[in-house]
Amino acid sequence: MRQHKLALCAMHFPQWMVEQTQRFIEKYRMFTPDDRVLVAVSGGKDSLSLWDILWQLGYNVDGVYIALGIDGGFGYSQKSQALCEKFADQRGLKLMVIDAPQQIGVTIPELAKVTQRGKNKPCSVCGLTKRHLLDRVALERKYDVLATGHNLDDEAAVLFGNTLNWHIGYLHRQSPVLPARHAGLVRKVKPLCRFYEREMAAYALVRGIEYIYEECPHAEGSTTIYYKSLLNQLEADRPGAKLSFYLSFLQAKQRGLFAQPQEGEEGVGAGGERLYTCPSCGGPTTVEGLCAFCRMVEKVK
Numbered sequence: 227m228r229q230h231k232l233a234l235c236a237m238h239f240p241q242w243m244v245e246q247t248q249r250f251i252e253k254y255r256m257f258t259p260d261d262r263v264l265v266a267v268s269g270g271k272d273s274l275s276l277w278d279i280l281w282q283l284g285y286n287v288d289g290v291y292i293a294l295g296i297d298g299g300f301g302y303s304q305k306s307q308a309l310c311e312k313f314a315d316q317r318g319l320k321l322m323v324i325d326a327p328q329q330i331g332v333t334i335p336e337l338a339k340v341t342q343r344g345k346n347k348p349c350s351v352c353g354l355t356k357r358h359l360l361d362r363v364a365l366e367r368k369y370d371v372l373a374t375g376h377n378l379d380d381e382a383a384v385l386f387g388n389t390l391n392w393h394i395g396y397l398h399r400q401s402p403v404l405p406a407r408h409a410g411l412v413r414k415v416k417p418l419c420r421f422y423e424r425e426m427a428a429y430a431l432v433r434g435i436e437y438i439y440e441e442c443p444h445a446e447g448s449t450t451i452y453y454k455s456l457l458n459q460l461e462a463d464r465p466g467a468k469l470s471f472y473l474s475f476l477q478a479k480q481r482g483l484f485a486q487p488q489e490g491e492e493g494v495g496a497g498g499e500r501l502y503t504c505p506s507c508g509g510p511t512t513v514e515g516l517c518a519f520c521r522m523v524e525k526v527k
């Protein structure tokens with residue numbers, strides 16, 4: 227690991243990853259051993275490794291998989307669900323499977339067509355659906371916190387995009403911990419946000435975690451992938467560039483850059499706007515009436 231000037235063997239590397247994760251959980255005050263943690267798993271290396279790490283650390287942690295009904299010619303959703311189930315079975319862990327098409331009435335690609343949102347790419351409706359279903363399952367089943375497997379490469383790419391466009395609201399909100407700003411939202415944390423994608427792949431390999439190698443077929447050509455490749459070029463010339471880009475941002479934020487006085491308080495959105503409550507699902511919405519998810523479901527009906 228050039229950025230840390232550190233070389234570890236196959237025995238000490240996973241131990242180091244587990245210890246580091248515990249450090250980050252404490253440093254950012256993500257959760258405590260008393261909390262009920264729900265990990266959102268996709269079948270990929272990051273989320274399954276996160277579950278593995280939290281399980282080894284002895285946290286009270288269950289998993290949730292959102293079945294999206296995406297095929298891509300190779301049974302993407304089916305395959306990733308099977309890997310999550312296998313992972314949970316091998317360790318005796320509890321996995322909940324939420325069937326998105328069952329909840330909405332159509333698969334994610336069909337939903338994109340019906341609603342005409344993102345005609346070519348279902349990612350915006352997919353993201354909206356996943357966020358909604360994850361908040362709902364976490365709240366209904368009384369979890370204290372929802373953990374996701376976002377790694378440093380993911381966070382640096384999002385930060386890069388937000389900085390290129392100076393999305394102040396998003397910049398202010400991007401953080402290893404996202405407090406619940408509304409009764410319809412659960413607290414969210416990203417314990418892997420300081421690990422490089424390479425480190426996560428190495429961890430999964432060394433621990434023998436079986437994960438889905440293929441990306442979602444709809445991820446191809448996304449701006450995030452483009453930003454990641456740009457940042458990889460930078461990292462190749464300057465080892466540690468991604469980490470310092472992200473950490474310097476967190477420090478700058480702590481010092482008050484992007485501060486918006488009201489943001490973060492309950493009932494106030496990312497841009498400081500008021501949050502209303504959706505009369506149908508009880509989730510948050512920035513305009514009065516149905517939330518974006520419920521409006522989308524109405525359209526399907």
Ligand code: Q46
Nearest residue numbers: 348349352353442444445
């Ligand atoms: S799963 Fe969904 Fe992603 Fe696939 S359709 Fe797009 S948003 S790429 S993380």
Ligand code: ZN
Nearest residue numbers: 504507517520
């Ligand atoms: Zn709603």
